[in-house]
Amino acid sequence: MSDHKEIQRMANQIAKAFGAYPEEQAIKETANHIKSFWDPRMRKQLAEIIARDKTALNPVALAAGRQLGLG
Amino acid sequence: MDTLIKEIDYGTPKSDSTRMVTLEIDGHQVTVPEGTSIMRAAMELGTKIPKLCATDSMKSFGSCRLCLVEIEGRKGTPASCTTPVAPGIKVKTQTDHLADLRRGVMELYISDHPLDCLTCAANGDCELQDMAGAVGLREVRYGYEGDNHVFARSNGSENFRYKPKDESNPYFTFDPAKCIVCSRCVRACEEVQGTFALTIDGRGFASHVSAGMDEDFLASECVSCGACVQACPTATLTEKSIIAKGQPDHSVVTTCAYCGVGCSFKAEMKGDEVVRMMPYKDGGANEGHSCVKGRFAWGYATHNDRMMKPMVRDKITDPWREVSWDEAIDFTARRFKEIQTRHGVGSVGAITSSRCTNEEVYVVQKMVRAAFHNNNVDTCARVCHSPTGYGLSKTFGTSAGTQDFKSVDKADVIMIIGANPTDGHPVFASRMKKRLREGARLIVVDPRRTDIVRSPHIEAEYHLPLQPGTNVAVVNALAHVVVTEGLVKRDYVAERCEPDDFARWEKFIADPKNSPEALEAITGVKAEDVRAAARLYATAGNGAIYYGLGVTEHSQGSTMVMGMANLAMATGNIGREGVGVNPLRGQNNVQGSCDMGSFPHEFTGYRHISDNTVRDLFEKVWSTALDPEPGLRIPNMFSAAIDGSFRGLFVQGEDIAQSDPNTKHVNSALESLECLVVQDLFLNETAAFAHVFLPGTSFLEKDGTFTNAERRINRVRPVMAPKQGMQEWEVVARIATAMGYPMSYSSGAEIMDEIAKVTPTFAGVSFEKLDRLGSVQWPCNDAAPEGTPTMHVGKFVRGKGRFMLTEFVATDERTNRSFPLILTTGRILSQYNVGAQTRRTANVAWHPEDVLEIHPHDAEVRGIREGSMVSLTSRIGAITLRAVIADRMPQGVVYTTFHHPVTGANVITTEYSDWATNCPEYKVTAVQVTPSNQPSDWRTEWEQRETEHKRVAIKPLVAAE
Ligand code: SF4
Ligand code: SF4
């Protein structure tokens, strides 16, 4: 699935789960989560999403992706 | 050869008192806990007082009058089973007077009992026979001409006391002619099982045992646990397998291979044939009890459908070709290596099974990490309890239930969330029901009115029938009440938990948006009930939470696990007996398969693969470099298969094509694989897409361990040699070797030794220790050489408990006009998971097909009647099945099981999953239900695959001439 819909949904979902935390910590937790549990090819797809359309991600997910050097 | 294990029957249950009493029996001193019966005290000395109505699994009853004794200075001859010990008394168990009395009692019994001992199924295992021998009965003066219940006709006319045999239950018979009305069966059903299916009807000489309202067993409330059969001292209740095959001659203690309770059994054998499975009293998990699956449903192990030969094929449309083990192993290794050469190291992986032993699972994950050189290994726990792993690690520091099962005996208030223990975990449910009958209070959080909400002598004080998908809102509301009504155990929290995280959580949860009133519209649960339930849980003493897949299989499964952990910490309900947060695990070795490093990001014992120290240890022990990056989880494997980066998969003993959600998606993923290897007993649904089939072993052949939901490591002992010729771990080790990573073990014990070497929580585990102690609960190491029944005593595994913020986020799966109902899925007592095993036993008598349970109103507006065929449609797919009108369903929610592949329940479940672990959201699917009279497209497709993809090539017959 080249539009990576699933990866997009998962990243946004993780960010939302940390929604009650202060933004900075939510970003950190989201980034950590993605780093600890995602296969590198999934992270690559996240980078592709960011490169293509930044609005596909909510702000926390986007910032987390950037923190991981994915965009 | 092993001998037949005969466990000692002490006649009455053990007393828990710590005060000791010394008395004298037949001139010998004995010291026992206060409250012990004289009968039991005598047995401690090895003195068997004759008895019929007493047995140590239930309270004494005192009806047979065979166990009389004399006590110096007391009048009469009291029954030793009902008379407790007293300090200094002098008891005589054998005198001429007692002997006369006992012979008199036996004579009466025998005068109303058939004398066909030689041809009776219980011959050699009958307590009546034994007692007749023990008391020296030599003659019976009363004939059979008089009143009796033995013969159909008496003195030429019909005998109304006679009742014919009831053979309705597929596993045991009830022959009332042989009944001595000792009521052991009735009491077993009440006290041990807690079902209350049996009664003694009539009075005096006319009294008899009856199931339900004088129904046959199958039609009654009976759940076929077999406790009554086990308790019956005569042949009245007898296993059909014993009637067919005769008494066993040797036995081996092993572990049930069905659910996460992990019951211990004696496999009672004749040669290498099982004739009976008998629950083992020393089994830590079950203490002599069982359910219908473990005791009776083992016939699948020798079912004709079982595959015995390895098979391969180039294309999944080809017929299967039987080959030698060597050829199958080489074929697999060659294909996997080719795929890796063409598509990269990460293009192959494996799925481990919760039905296999720890040793088998360990070897598969080792094959992936060391021979495939990646971390693409996951386990079927992904689709059930992975959120438990995530949630409990975050909050407490380790991924496991906090208690042993016995702990429930000390619980004062039990909260069951999203679990149906009487169906899913029956033997634990019996324990729980016992505690509830003793007065513990009950809260049930479940959309359905599950059986435990109201059952004989049990009634939940609060049943919170929430809308599926709103668990987190409910647990937040409960916690909100605890915090805002001043019910937090401040001392506990201050001492045991991270203060900053608690402070932040307290503020978050106290927000009015988390109040029961604010959430009522979302959860559908009355605010006042939530408040009352929260108060009860927080203040009634020991509060214990038990939960199941109704918690985990949601888009917020992990959040919910953390929510429950928060609630337990805030109320001080972690770290001692009687409390805790306890996952009820689905399959027998879910706990074990997770412990064994089956997750793509973790080594054994839940240590992240990016941790250099841990990786170093493994690199040293395994002598190979290891990949520090996490691999693919099961749903990610499917997606990667479809997008082409994942091409080879080894599946150990699981049927992902049936059990995983969104069947169409799964099937198209499986179809995209270049090499799919299935190791299983049967040609299951997944095997329809496979290129290699490696026949597996049943639990009767395995040599290893299972770890149950209470972290108890139980031995699985082989009672026969592997029927297909090789242990499963050996097959895997040989594949790894053929791929260039030499791996070899000579026994299960050797694999466990390696596990102990690389896993701190298993450091003290060995087969030798398990054989010595029976079982241990991990952590088992120098700090706890005999294991750890209760975790987090004094201090959490992670140090301080961490409160996590649990924001409620509604699932994306919503009802709308086209799909107005919510479907939730589950299982029932007699079937197990995908049904591959139970469907191949007589258990189908209770559940021949999956049905759709629907509320009467929802049915009526759709013109659906009891038993009519309906079409069940989601935005993913459609299936057909039969409807059952059930008022235990809330309006707007329908329910089905996934035991039968032809139904295809997962054809309609969606791809949504838990945010943290990708555990699928099985419990919430928006659906529509309409009357239907045609089979679904799925059914047609399935039937076609069933014939085409499962063909085995017929071997050319060698002509005789
Ligand atoms: S089999 Fe179990 S449920 Fe059925 S009557 Fe016997 S004890 Fe009761
Ligand atoms: S069926 Fe067996 S256990 Fe039950 S009353 Fe009769 S003899 Fe006793």
Ligand code: SF4
């Ligand atoms: S409760 Fe579970 S482990 Fe025990 S006998 Fe039944 S299926 Fe087996």
Ligand code: FES
């Ligand atoms: S065994 Fe004591 S009265 Fe029956």
